[in-house]
Amino acid sequence: MLKQERQAYILHQVNLHNKVLAVDLCQHINVSNDTIRRDLQELAEKGSIIKVHGGALSNSFHNGNFQPEPIYSHAKKQVIARKAVSLIKDGMFVLTGGGTTISEMARALPLDLTATFISGSLTALLEYAKHPNIDVIAIGDKVSKGSKMSIGPDGVMKVRQFKSDLCFLGINAIDATDGISDNDLDVVQMKRAMIESSKQTVCLTISEKINSRQPIKVCDLKDVDILITELPADHPLLKPYADAGIILI
Amino acid sequence: MLKQERQAYILHQVNLHNKVLAVDLCQHINVSNDTIRRDLQELAEKGSIIKVHGGALSNSFHNGNFQPEPIYSHAKKQVIARKAVSLIKDGMFVLTGGGTTISEMARALPLDLTATFISGSLTALLEYAKHPNIDVIAIGDKVSKGSKMSIGPDGVMKVRQFKSDLCFLGINAIDATDGISDNDLDVVQMKRAMIESSKQTVCLTISEKINSRQPIKVCDLKDVDILITELPADHPLLKPYADAGIILI
DNA sequence: CACTATTTTGCGGGTTTATGCACAATTGCG
């Protein structure tokens, strides 16, 4: 990995999360502590970031124009994202839906990961496209205004052409008896196609959506292999899903 | 292998992967390290790439990806965008490429316009999706890191399925004798398909790209119906293009 | 075709850069 590339990534991370820990970075980028420290130093000298003990802070507060992207439950979604990326190995084909949780996962992908990501979500695709080493495949069709995703028969057909290793879906509602449900028919059809085209299905959701229902059913619990929330796997709220045979992370 | 050929290949690689390592290149092309380094140096002097220790980076990588720098020549592009939207009428099917100029056009669309926009550019699609009344169709395929567009045979095939009224292309180089040219083979193929699938082709560019050339030819001047720059239509710089039968706006 | 001029390429040096490691000094938190 080139030095400039690395520093650009660091800058990106800092501006994204407002702060960054040196240890996190050197684990993520897979270089020595010293290198990271030197990078932070250089960036700080150029005024791009503000270096502090143990890491660095964004300077965008002082520069003027900054608006913290108000992602709902951002911290929780970062926890979920970190758990999710641990499932992805080099060389995998990964189908994903959209939503803020998926975007968060995209940002948390280790820089040296080499895999192929397939999605119809414009926002997710843009995040994937920023990653230096992964291949990105866009699913095309009519774009839904609300979800910013390609949805329709053409996209569904395209999804079916792939047989991916993993499928990550941000879900809106999960219930022990009714399974996964959602409120947009077109999105649901896309999700169903993705589930069918993958060896394993991973559902991501913040815990407040646990035990809730939406009008349209996506799939049964038995179709879900792994469920990731921000809670520890042994949390009592999740017990019914463990009993249903789902792996909790 | 010819020097020119080699440099075109390098440029392609850089734009495709956003970066390139000198070692990789000299192994792949089978020339000495020094030759590659000299090539990179020349390309860097021309401003086509950014040279760094160990290889080179795409300049779009630097400009567009991590640091959301202000759009280059933003004011000019807004002028161009205003002119461009005046061509679009209710009910039209419009094919567009990507780039900052196209995104600017997307933002300039009147709110009551009802039309259908088709594109492979993720950033352009996102802008279109914000509009309340237009239909948006995404072209899917492998996503190019540099241009953030879907490019490849699948996308080209999809484009050919449409017969649109207008095609808007942001262009990188136009010359009175050599026509339109660009530096990324895959993007060029996509642009060609779009031109063929449209009744009228509209090229958008800031005036500083007038009378410049890039390695790969997109099309002849005769394939262009309308050329939009920020200059008035009767500006002397544009005269050769008016003489070639192009409508200037 | 022979001959020259120019460009391009590869190679051998000495120099610079990038990175990791060791170790001591410093920081900051409980």
Add this chain to the structure above:
DNA sequence: CGCAATTGTGCATAAACCCGCAAAATAGTG
């Protein structure tokens, strides 16, 4: 205060860079 984490410094090493030069390829010319 004690202790672990973080930092600064010096050093080693491998890789990448610069420079000049000569061989090879290319182009031009009478």
